[in-house]
Amino acid sequence: MFETKRTIRYANTAVLTVSIVGILVAFNFLSAHHFLREDLTETEEFTLAPSTKRILKELDDIVSIKVYFSKKLPPHLMSLRRQVYDLLEEYKSYGKGNIHIEYVDPGEDPNLARRVRFLGIPQLQVNIIEKDQVQVANIYLGMAVMYSDKKGVIPMVDSIETLEYDLTSTILKVTRDQPKTVGLLMEYGPHSVDKDYSLIREALEKQYRVIEVHLKEEKKIPDTIDTLVIAGCKEIDDEAKFGIDQFLMRGGRIVFLIDPMEIRVGTLQATKIDSHLDDMLEGYGIKVNHDLVLDRVHVMASFSSGFIRFHTPYPFWPKVLEPNFAQDQPMVSKLESLVLPWTSSLEASQKEGDSVKVITLAKTTPYAWRQKEYFDLSPRQDYRAMASNHGTFSLAMLASGRFKSFYRDKDVPGTKGKAGNILKESPETHIVVLGNSNFIADWFISDFQENMVFFLNVIDWLTLGEELIGIRSRGVTDRPLIELTDKQKAVIKFLNIFAVPALVGVFGLLRFYFRRKKKKVMMSHGI
Known part of the structure; x- marks a missing residue:
């Protein structure tokens, strides 16, 4: 009987063990084949974005990702290696x-190291502490991302925060049949791509073919x-203006960064200028005002006075916060801030019955105001005394639909009164307009990456x-203090x-009340 019980107990243990192992x-x-985990971060930073999953699902051939990481890394980079590995496993799944x-260490093969450097992946020098000594490694x-005969390179992975965007955009770039092209038109203004917009050009070239347009x-x-x-063009001639109009009529998309005011940064002086595009833009549905917008919600600006450099709050640099972006528009709905220096306000000007829809992408708080005639840009002034007619003003607008040509009932420039070939209406397309071009200039964008x-x-x-x-927007976080009214502050x-x-x-x-009550109860019981 005892042996039978022991045998049953052993059998149960064996079955339980086999079951657990199974x-x-x-x-x-x-x-190994299905990811199941809960990402509790607000923006789901450790989960692949739906667009990444969709792009990976639609791949029709093998995409090879070669990870050129050295095996021997400083301690502060060891966690990066593990994070990269985890992310790539999700891509693979x-x-x-x-x-x-494929994971490769170029340092183990001099010939491979030369080929990797030829691809555009540099050799980096870092300090490693071993045996109480600092060594340079x-x-x-x-x-490198390979697809068919195309390749794309991520030269350096120094953070996991932007890796998904960099990797997905590279996969998209090499798997696309034809690269998309972005044109930059700046020859009619004071800006140049190489001198003023090199950072923007470098960022665009990661995904697009970028060319300068010479109208x-x-x-x-x-x-x-x-x-x-x-960007920043002024006094555009009529033939170039007609070229812009007809590009839109062919279905092209345009970003207008108009400067109604010329700001001389060194002297802090402002004068009105004419881009010769205002009337055409108003016909498309967006009016650019010749003013400067100030807002109670703004950022600090840096100025020099003699040999002294100081930082001060500057309402001429309004800051757009999350609630003031269009929450139903994907391009801005996940953004948390945008800073526009010396910007002008915009208004919708489309007429009733137009096939163009205009919406505001970014606007000020209700505590903004404008300067329209006399422009005093000095940071040392009492802004509260000059603030009047508070209101909310549009700073960035989107117009979408079928646009009518500005020249549909005009003579075509350059034809000397003769009829010329002209497209009078566009297919469905879009334009975006801002009253400022400095917000993406190198000198400004280096301090405000959200731009x-x-x-x-x-x-x-x-x-x-x-x-x-x-993918790009969810890594951006800005948690400013909530702006309070004077009444709320007083409360x-x-x-x-x-x-x-x-x-x-x-x-x-x-x-006191409960102690007294307890004392009365104790006295009533003779305690």
């Missing part, structure tokens, strides 16, 4: 067999351009749709002064 094996098998990943932290010579915008950026995100989101939405916007001040002492007094009275 469950663990099945669990590991399933987990959602790629359904079309993502092939050469390492690699790059990636003074050609008078026509090339058909190969998908999206045109017009880069806004601008690239605009270009991506106009050129590609919504594929990459969600909080009153509560801080009187509420806390009042609560202490109420607590004391309640304590």
Whole structure:
């Protein structure tokens, strides 16, 4: 009897052990092929974006990702290696067999190291502490994406925060049949791409073919351009203006960065200028005002006075916060801030019955005001005294629909009164307008990286749709203090002064009341 019980106990133990092992094996098998985890971060930073999953699912052939990471890394980069590995495993899982990943250490093969450097992945020098000594080590932290005979390179992976965007955009770039083209038109203004917009150009070239447009010579915008950026131009001649109009009529998308005011940064003087585009834009549905917008919500600006440099709050640099972006428009709905220096306000000017819809992408708080005639840009002035007629003003607008040509009932420039070939109405297309071009200039965008995100989101939405916007935007975080009215501030001040002492007094009275009640109960029982 005893032996039978022991045998049954052993058998039960064996069955339980086999069952647990079987469950663990099945669990590991399933987990190797299916990701199941909960991302509790607000923006789901550790989960692949839906657009990334969709792009990976639609791959029709093998995409090879070669990870050129050195095996010997400083301690502070060891966690980066693990994070990169985890992210790439998700890519591999959602790629359904079309993502092939290979890890290579170029430092082990001099010939391979030369080929990697030829690809555009540099050798980096870092300090490594070993045996209480600081040593200089050469390492690699790059990636290459191969598809058919095309390749794309991520020269250095120094953070996991932007890796998904960099990797997905590179995959999209190499798998696309023809690269999209962005044109930059700046020859009619004081700006140049190389001197003023090199950072923007560098960012755009990661995904697009970028070319400069020279309308003074050609008078026509090339058909190969998908999206045109017009920045800071003034006194555009009629033939160039006609070229812009006809590009839109052919279905091209345009970003107008108009400067109604010329700001001389060194002297802080402002004068009105004419871009010769205002009347055409008003015909398209957006009016650019010749004013400067100030807002109670703004950023600090840096100025020099003699040999002294100081920082001060500057309402002429308004800051757009999350609630003031269009929450139903994907290109801005996930943004949290945008800073526009010396910007002008915009108004919708479309007429009833027009086939164009105009919406505001970004606006000020209700505590903004404008300067219209006399422009005093000095940072040392009492802004509260000059603030009047508070209101909310549009700073960035989107017009979408079928646009009518500005020249539909006019003579075509350059034809000397003769009838010329003209497209009088566009297919469905879009334009985005801002009353400022400095917000993406090198001198400004280096301090306000959120401006880069806004601008690239605009270009991506106009050129590609919504594929990459969600990936880039969710890594951006800005948590400013909530702007309070004077009444709200007074209430909080009153509560801080009187509420806390009042609560202490109420607590004391309640304590006295209950102790007295307890004492009466004890006396009634003769205690």
